[in-house]
Amino acid sequence: MAATIIYFFRLLFLGIAAILYIYFLPSLIAEKRNPLKAHSIFVFNLLTGWLIIPWIIALVLAYRMDSVPQSTA
Template identity: 50%
Template structure:
């Protein structure tokens, strides 16, 4: 065997050996697949397990409710005017006292 044939054989063998790691490079568990392939790929079972893991579908990661960011809409001047008018109407009807009305107005600002 010539030197070029030896180099080609080593490269092709390396690609075949690390095929599970190459396929699993875009997975969520890419490092685990790589290490399994590197350390146990010499055994046929380890190589097959790494390959099956690399081609299997990723399961979605659940998102905790505390991680969800909900933007709080900022009130527009029209919203503030409408809300102020509603509060004045409630005060005029006697459903809000002057103190409650002022508290609600201060919350709007």
């Protein structure tokens, strides 16, 4: 019985983590491509990301950001 409960909560935790990852995917992409401008995508994603169309808009904006060249130092 205890093993079943532990398995259930582990599965629940992984499901919530996957949902949060997908929800904040535009913010993560924006942070990777241009950390200086990622704040605006994060705020937009946080406030309107639960709707499908604004989430897609945030994803497109994150991909369209100019990449900042990585320093080789």
